[in-house]
Amino acid sequence: MRISAIFNSLLLVSGSYAWKWAKKGKASVTRYGSMGILSCNCKISAMEVGPACAINENAYGGYDGLGSGVACGMCYKLTPYGTSETDQWPKSEADLPGPMVFKVTDICPYNANPKWCPSQESAPKNSVGMEYHFDINVDSWQPETLIKWFGNGSLGTMNVEFELVSCEEWLGWSKKGKFEGLGDNPWWGCCPANPSVEQDTICGYPAENKPPAPQETDRIKPTDFPFVGASSSNDVQVTTSSSVKPTSSSCWSLPDYPCCSTCDVVYTDDHNWGVENGEWCGIDDEACGTNSSASECPVTAIGYPCCQNTCEEVYTDEYRWGVENDDWCGLKDSC
Secondary structure, three states, X not given: OOOOOOOEEEEEEEOOEEEEEEEEEEEEEEEEOOOOOOOOOEOHHHHHOXXXXXXXXXXXXXXXXXXXXXXXXXXXXXXXXXXXXXOOOOOOXXXXXXXXXXXXXXXXXXXXXXXXXXXXXXXXXXXXXXXXXXXXXXXXXXXXXXXXXXXXXXXXXXXXXXXXXXXXXXXXXXXXXXXXXXXXXXXXXXXXXXXXXXXXXXXXXXXXXXXXXXXXXXXXXXXXXXXXXXXXXXXXXOOEOOOOOOXXXXXXXXXOOOEOOOOOEOEEOXXXXXXXXXXXXXXXHHHHXXXXXXXXXXXXXXXXXXXXXXXXXOEEOOOEEEEEOOEEEEOOXXX
């Protein structure tokens, strides 16, 4: 059994805009090519020594055209499990390329690529229903190897499970001196070696979406990015809770996932989920009295919680959205 969407991420609300940091989850992937001055302003040699990528602007933590963002220098392990192009691939696990670690050196902007690059401000999910997107720079490192990673060039897109990792797992790590420091733009940029571990080196984000691109000293450093190995409020976010203790010896999630011993709902798709001892568990709906609320709150059908304590409308597309506990939630029909 596979949970349809699990996003271990943190939403930081800043004014009307909200960054959604990427730590672990599922994402779509496309490919592009560029070896010029990119948004993070990393040295070109940083892209020659290891695989590089762009990440969608909301997880990038910066605005298009305003230079570096919080994700610059971060390393993500991408593990393919399929493609959005056809449900006929992969025909077997043998067809799947292996996992690969990429270093973020660029932004995938919503305005230039609205189909693939979601933005919480404009479109929380892209055209294939993903909140996160990686764009692989196939001109970086060994282009022929990266093209092979895309089914010998036959695939334009993939779906992956991603995880923030130490850049010591990146293929370019052994040539650290090649990528430390900035590229040719003397005014802005941020490309640290291993910011997900060396937390004091993390890049900042612009205070407002207005040119010119600010220097790093004038950017805002996030205080709650979900670093590797760090405990943060995004590891478990409780959206609904109850003091009821389940007494049933079995529930819908067995045998794939254990039944929760409490009624704290962390995530909802077609069932309610909790987290105990760092692992997912199923909420016993009968014992907890926590049935699906899709009829009252339509966003639960696409994996978002229903707002419990607010009717303030923050954003509207085909759904009405609010924010609670620094995360998006859907407004009830009664609001």
